[in-house]
Amino acid sequence: MSFLPPEQWFASLATSYxxxxxxxxxxxxxxxxxxxxxxxxxxxxxxxxxxxEPPHVACEREVAEEVGLKVVPxxxxxxxxxxxxxxxxxxxxxxxxxxxxxxxxxxxxxxxxELDDYAFLAPDAALARMHPALAPRLKAALEGRREGxxxxxxx
Numbered sequence: 211m212s213f214l215p216p217e218q219w220f221a222s223l224a225t226s227y228x229x230x231x232x233x234x235x236x237x238x239x240x241x242x243x244x245x246x247x248x249x250x251x252x253x254x255x256x257x258x259x260x261x262x263e264p265p266h267v268a269c270e271r272e273v274a275e276e277v278g279l280k281v282v283p284x285x286x287x288x289x290x291x292x293x294x295x296x297x298x299x300x301x302x303x304x305x306x307x308x309x310x311x312x313x314x315x316x317x318x319x320x321x322x323x324e325l326d327d328y329a330f331l332a333p334d335a336a337l338a339r340m341h342p343a344l345a346p347r348l349k350a351a352l353e354g355r356r357e358g359x360x361x362x363x364x365x
Contacts, residue, residue: 226291226301230268231256232309233287233351234279236316240330241348243339244276247326251341254306254348255279255328265305273309277328278319283307287354290347290363306351 214222231254234242243252257272259265266283273281288306318328333352337345343365350361 224301226303227298228259228265228268229256229302229304230259230265230272231304231306231347232269232273232281232283233306233348233355234273234281234309235311236314236330237311238314238330240314240332241336241352242277242312242318242328242330243336244320244325245327245329246324248324249341251344252329252336252339253341253344254351256306259305266307269305269307269309276321276325279309279312279316281309283309285354285358286360287352288347288350288361288363290350290365292343292365304347306347306354308351308355 233254242255244255245252255273255276256269257276259268269283270281273279285308286305287308290304292302292304294300314330320328331339337348340348346363346365350363354361
């Protein structure tokens with residue numbers, strides 16, 4: 211068995227892109243979704259994890275930037291691994307954290323540069339507005355919150 215020098219060994223490991231989002235609901239259990247102006251589908255508030263940033267910190271930062279809410283990400287509810295495809299040469303790993311409940315009349319301030327709208331939607335309506343590739347992570351996050359465990363999704 212031969213051993214590689216650390217720099218070669220680390221260079222040989224698999225890498226992926228990371229994203230992080232928050233599951234936020236109102237007292238009626240409706241899910242907060244945002245409508246990006248650069249995509250044709252709605253999504254959970256969140257975004258790409260920056261270099262050397264932990265996913266839970268990215269979730270907190272992205273939620274604050276996108277909708278103006280100060281949240282403390284709680285339990286990890288879901289992780290979705292998506293295979294490389296199209297122009298994306300590496301897999302995407304998307305984390306969804308439980309960001310709790312906010313009042314139905316919470317003061318949402320949209321990030322105008324990226325978002326056109328937001329809505330609190332019943333879970334089925336929220337799933338219907340999401341792209342079919344992204345909806346499994348919301349479904350998994352809702353299951354994870356209900357069952358008190360993290361749910362893994364591979365697409």
